[in-house]
Amino acid sequence: MFVLTNKKAVITGGASGIGKAITQMFAKQHAEVHIVELNPDNAQHVADEINSSGGKAFVHRCNVADQKNVSNTLSSIGQFQILVNSAGVAHIGKADTTSEEDFDRLVAVNMKGVYNCLHAALPVFINAGGGVILNVASIAASVGLRDRFAYSATKGAVLAMTLSVAKDYLENNIRCNAISPARVHTPFVDGFLKQNYPGNEKEMFEKLSHSQPIGRMGRPEEIAALALYLCSDEAGFVTGNDYLIDGGFVKLNN
Structure with a gap:
């Protein structure tokens, strides 16, 4: 179960943290993984490890905040079946202590970056008759966290985009879900x-x-295991959902 044989997966931010764990998990389950990263050196190290172990991984240097860059990158990959939007940046600050520069930076990467990838991937999936999208959100989108104003705002937008895409492309056999981790080491x-x-x-x-x-x-590989399920054929009945993976943070912290 949960094998991704003959699947090609595009993973943004796929060379660090949760994204790296997802890349490694998908490759282990026989997907051809395409790592989309701003820093190609880190990504190449991950790809080399996968390729030396018999997997298949490719690196694409790309700034997800740049729509033309994203469009060209995904076009160069060709047909793919899975998109994981994992690229993101964090910020510590309240509404009155967050600078405009920092706010714009988080919107550009965490929010517009997801939109740019959706904008480029959806026509590919429509033409192919289907596809799977997984967006990495956060518990910050669902509960109040101290000093996470801009981060929470952008992750809330990720949840809204997830629901919108899931609704709009039901007839195109495109599934779209989100996962919301709490603190992961x-x-x-x-x-x-x-x-x-x-x-x-x-x-x-x-x-x-x-x-x-x-x-x-949480451990990155635990998040990756949930991502694997949601992007596998076994989750074919699952769309338009946000999955908390938070050690009980949201429901049990009272």
Whole structure:
């Protein structure tokens, strides 16, 4: 079950964090993976590991905030069956402490980047008679998190786009879902703690871990496993949904 043989998957942000885990999981399940990344060096390292293990991976340098760049990149890949919108950036700040520059940056990557990829991928799926889209949102779209104003706004937009696309393309055999992780232990988290809590990284890591009722952060491969299911043929009856994968954060934190 959940094999992706003869499937070609495009994964934005597929060389780091959750995106990297999804790339590796899909390749392990026999998909041909196309990593769309702004930094091709990191992406090439991931692709080399996959190819040396008998998988099939390709790297495409692309700025998802640039529609022409996205259109040209996806056109160069040709026919594909799966799109995972995982590329994203984070920001710490409230409405009155978030600069216009930072707000615009998050909108450009987290929101417009998803739109650009949808805009380019949907005609491919329509012409092929179907396809699967998975958008990586966040619990920040569903609950109030401190100091995450711009991030929450853009991830809320990702959820809205997910529902809209799922509704608009039912007749085209195109499924569209979202996943909303809580805190996941990635290199980004380690960098965030080192930058913002020097000398207290371990203490803050434990505090953030226990903010989730399950008592720990998620692992990237756990998120990737859910992504695999939603993009597989076994999930053929699933569309227009957002899946919390949060250690009980949203429903049990009361």
